Amino acid sequence: MVGAEGLHPSTNTAPRDLDPAPGRTPASAPALDPALAADLADGLPEGLPADLAAGLGGGLPGAPPGDGPGEGRGGARDGEPQAAPQGAPATPTALVRQVRAHLGGPYAHAPLPMAPPPGGPYATQLAHVQQLGEMGWCTWNLGTGDASWSDHVYVIFDRSPEEGPVALDALAAYVVPADRPAFDRALREVLGGARAQAEFRIRTASGPRVLRTVLDPVAGPDGAVRTVYGVIQDITRRAEERLLADTLSDAILPRQGPVIDLPGVRVAVRYLPAERTTGLGGDWYLACRASRGRVLIAIGDVSGHGRDVIAPMARLRHAVDALVVTDASPAQLLAWLNELVWHSHDGTTATALAGYLDPVAQEFTWAQAGHLPPILTGGGEARLLDAPEGVLLGADADSGYEIARVRLRRGETLLLYTDGLVERPGRDIEDGIALTRLAATSLTGGDLAVELDRIIDAVGGTNPADDACLLAVRLPLSLG
DSSP, X not given: OOOGGGXXXXXXXXXXXXXXXXXXXXXXXXXXXXXXXXXXXXXXXXXXXXXXXXXXXXXXXXXXXXXXXXXXXXXXXXXXXXXXXXXXXXXXXXXXXXXXXXXXXXXXXXXXXXSOOTTOTTHHHHHHHHHHHTEEEEEEETTTOOEEEOHHHHHHTXXXXXXXXXXXXXXXXGBOGGGHHHHXXXXXXXXXXXXXXXXXXXXXXXXXXXXXXXXEEEEOTTSOEEEEXXXXXXXXXXXXXXXXXXXXXXXXXXXXXXXXXXXXXXXXXXXXXXXXXXXXXXXXXXXXXXXXXXXXEEEEEESSOSGGGHHHHHHXXXXXXXXXXXXXXXXXXXXXXXXXXXXTOSOOOXXXXXXXXXXXXXXXXXXXXXXXXOEEEETTEEEEOOOOOOOOBTSOTTOOOOOEEEEOOTTOEEEEEOHHHHOBTTBOHHXXXXXXXXXXXXXXXXXXXXXXXXXXXXXXXXXXXXXXXEEEEEOOSOOO
């Protein structure tokens, strides 16, 4: 199992160094962005004083003195973030303390609505729910700084109940620095009166954990947020499984995009599988270096949908990748793929297109097996290429494939695609191709990835019923 320390909840990439464990001096919190601070100031309830709202953009006074370390009503405990100094932009944790200072009035000591008390009629069931769901709930009173946690939140934070809950403005000390923006954003939103959700990693004595939290504000009679309810779930195991799934998915179909720079050629790709769980389908693509300064471009589509087509898709894609070193012609590559599919004896068929683009000779040499013809576009014009003869892979053991050649002018773009892009329920595939061709005339030689998105939008967006892949190959205006 992959360790949680390698996880990042939004990008699934390796995180930066984690901050010190609580109890040590944490890394300084990122300053509140002035624009976001202004937005929050505008959205604060009228019950807050004008000087507090104005202070969100900078110059916020420091937090009021607390009752001493560990008191839990205003002072920061050892290792918890301190208030922003005079004149510095306010961090969300400092804002919590300012709100708490303002609310230390008639509602400051209102009792906290909490989970059912220990020993209640459903105590055992609730304990099981927390354990099975790896979740718990919290309540924070912004006026007093009081907090209350259910039992499992202590387990999540690896904290003894005797130590008491962590104040809302002190949670930042546990958050990994790379994830502070997500945590701070949620805190700003809930203080502004909106429900907030976030995923972030924390440091605990037993190691990093990935959490998902939902925070709900509760306003007092004057409209000011006085209480925050929270549900916290430990999703570390799910995050590990997600990272492992992404790693395996990338091994099956390495994500090369969105833009791939190869010698003398620029390639962009949009891969849109109908199967969202695995992020894979029957479509595949490949753009890589070949011999004599050429670039191999290939695309294909295994018949069928869902997880059953992932294995045959992977066999075809990796076969092409391995056969590049043979320097075989595109027709020979497809003949070998046909043998591979035919001898699989599982009834699989597939379409494919493979070719070599020579950026010096400005020539694309290609063959196809039942695949839709490429579109060549440039100068405000777009045309379908005449396809050489070639039948579906797996349809006939003795299939032969022909080769075609086309010259490209510098700045022109070649579009390769699968039927999931152009075929929709209630629309003929020829109409979809015509829409794609028309959209291709708008390619201006700008950002290739952005232009692909425009084409996808023009033909109807993503296809929920079928996998789709769109590959654009552009010959730059110069080789330099």
